[in-house]
Amino acid sequence: MFLPTIPTPDEMIDKAFRRAKKAAMKVRSSKIRGQDKSKRIEEARVQTACQVIRETYENILKNTPRVDEMPEFYQDYIDVVVGVDQLKKSLGALKWASDLLEKLQGQYTSRIRRSPPEKASKIRGEAFGRIASVINRIGDELEFLNFAKLQLRNMPTVDTEATTAVIAGFPNVGKSTILRRITSAEPEVANYPFTTKGIQIGHLERHWKKYQIIDTPGLLDRPVMDMNEIELQAMVALENLADLIFFIFDPSMTAGYALKNQVNLYHEVKNLFKGIPVFPVFNKTDLLEDEENVKYIQKHINMREEPLLVAASEGSGVSKIIEILEEFDDSKKDHGRTDV
Numbered sequence: 001m002f003l004p005t006i007p008t009p010d011e012m013i014d015k016a017f018r019r020a021k022k023a024a025m026k027v028r029s030s031k032i033r034g035q036d037k038s039k040r041i042e043e044a045r046v047q048t049a050c051q052v053i054r055e056t057y058e059n060i061l062k063n064t065p066r067v068d069e070m071p072e073f074y075q076d077y078i079d080v081v082v083g084v085d086q087l088k089k090s091l092g093a094l095k096w097a098s099d100l101l102e103k104l105q106g107q108y109t110s111r112i113r114r115s116p117p118e119k120a121s122k123i124r125g126e127a128f129g130r131i132a133s134v135i136n137r138i139g140d141e142l143e144f145l146n147f148a149k150l151q152l153r154n155m156p157t158v159d160t161e162a163t164t165a166v167i168a169g170f171p172n173v174g175k176s177t178i179l180r181r182i183t184s185a186e187p188e189v190a191n192y193p194f195t196t197k198g199i200q201i202g203h204l205e206r207h208w209k210k211y212q213i214i215d216t217p218g219l220l221d222r223p224v225m226d227m228n229e230i231e232l233q234a235m236v237a238l239e240n241l242a243d244l245i246f247f248i249f250d251p252s253m254t255a256g257y258a259l260k261n262q263v264n265l266y267h268e269v270k271n272l273f274k275g276i277p278v279f280p281v282f283n284k285t286d287l288l289e290d291e292e293n294v295k296y297i298q299k300h301i302n303m304r305e306e307p308l309l310v311a312a313s314e315g316s317g318v319s320k321i322i323e324i325l326e327e328f329d330d331s332k333k334d335h336g337r338t339d340v
Contacts, residue, residue: 002078003149004063006142007056009135015056016049017128023048038117042124043109049131050105057094060145064091071160073240078155080232082148090148093141097134104130156199162212163329164241168234168269169248170262171217172255174283176200177312178248179215182322199237204322211325214241238269244277244328245269246321251294252287259293263300279308279324286311 007015023044027037067075067084078084108127112120158164167175183202200215216234227235238245247266250257270278280303282294294307308324310317 002065002152002155003145004060006060006145006149008146009139009142012053012056012135012142013132016052016131019052020045020049036117039112039115039120042120043112045124046108046112046127046131047105049128050101053131053135054098054101054105057098061091061094061098071158071240073158073160073236074155076236076240077233078152080229080236081151081155082144086144087148090141090144093138094145097138100134101131104134156201158201158214158241159203159210159212160241162203162210163325164212164214164243165246165325166214166216166238166242166244167246167248168216168238170250170255170257170265173248173250173257173262174255174310174312175215175248178246178281178283178310178318178321179213181312181315181318183213199233204325206322206326209326209329211329212241235272238273238276242273242276244279244325245273246279246281246324249280249282249297250284251282251297252284252289253293254284254287259296260300263297266301277328281308281310281321283310283312285309286314286316 024041027041027044030037067078067087070078075084078087104127108123108130111123115123167178169175179200179202183204199217202213202215204211204213214237216237217231247269249262249266251259253259266278266280280297280301282297288294294309297303298307308317308320310321312318
C-alpha cells in the first residue's frame with residue numbers, strides 16, 4: 001500500500017471535535033476549582049482538536065514514501081497513473097495545514113488564558129471555526145489523495161536486483177499465457193484485447209539464480225504521445241526494468257493485427273529502447289495456417305537466426321524462452337549487454 005488511509009474533511013473534523021469534547025469532560029471532572037476551570041476546559045478543547053488533526057496528517061506524511069527517493073520505475077509509474085506533481089502538491093497541503101494548525105493552537109490557547117472566563121467559550125468557538133475552515137480548504141487535495149490511494153493500491157512490487165525480462169507486443173498475442181507457462185504467476189487470460197489491465201509480474205528461480213518476468217499491457221502501433229494509460233504503464237516497465245525484451249509476434253494473425261503492424265511495433269520498441277536486447281518470439285504457431293507469415297516477419301525485422309516458434313497454449317517451445325533468459329544472464333555477467 002503506497003498511501004495510508006486519508007480521512008475526508010468531515011471525518012477529520014468530526015474526529016477532532018469528538019476527541020476535544022472528551023478532553024473537556026476530563027478537565028471538567030478534575031479537581032481544578034474556581035473560574036479558571038472554564039478556561040482550562042476550552043483550552044483543552046482547542047489544543048486537543050489541533051493536535052488530533054496534526055498528528056493524523058503528520059502520520060500520513062511520515063508513512064508515505066518519498067517519491068523522489070523511490071526507484072525510477074515507481075516514480076514513472078506514479079506519474080503515469082496519478083501524476084507526481086499533483087501528488088506532491090496534495091501532500092504539501094497536509095504539511096501546510098499541520099503547520100497552520102500549530103500556529104492557531106498557540107494563538108487561541110494563549111487568547112483563552114488571557115481572556116475573562118466568560119469569554120473563553122466564544123474564543124473556543126472562533127477557534128473551531130478556523131480549524132474547520134483550514135481542513136475544508138484542502139478538501140480537493142484530500143479528495144485527490146484518496147483517488148491516488150485507490151489508483152495505486154495495486155502498484156506492482158518489483159525486484160530491482162533480479163535479471164528482468166519484459167514481454168511486449170500487441171494485445172491478445174499470448175503474453176499472459178507465456179508468463180503463466182514460464183513462472184508461477186496466474187494473470188487473467190481471456191480471448192479479448194487488453195485483458196491485462198496492469199503490469200503482471202512472475203518470478204522464476206533456476207540454478208540458484210532469480211529471474212523476474214513482466215507481462216505488460218498490450219502495446220498498439222502508435223506514437224507514445226497517443227498512448228493510453230494502460231499502454232504507458234507498459235512503456236514504464238520497458239524503460240526502467242527490462243534487461244531484455246521478448247517481443248511476441250502472432251504470425252497466425254488470430255489476434256486481429258496485420259503482420260505489417262506487428263513488424264512496425266517491433267521496430268518502434270527497438271528504436272525506443274536502444275541498448276536493450278529484443279528477442280523475437282513467434283507464438284500461436286499451433287494456429288498458423290501459412291508458414292510464409294513467419295518468413296515475412298523474419299525478412300522485415302532482418303532476422304537471420306532460426307525463429308523461436310512457440311505454442312504457449314500447449315506449452316510448446318516455452319522452455320527455449322527460459323534457455324535464452326539463462327544464456328543472456330550468463331552473457332550479461334561476462335560481457336555486458338549485447339543487442340540481437
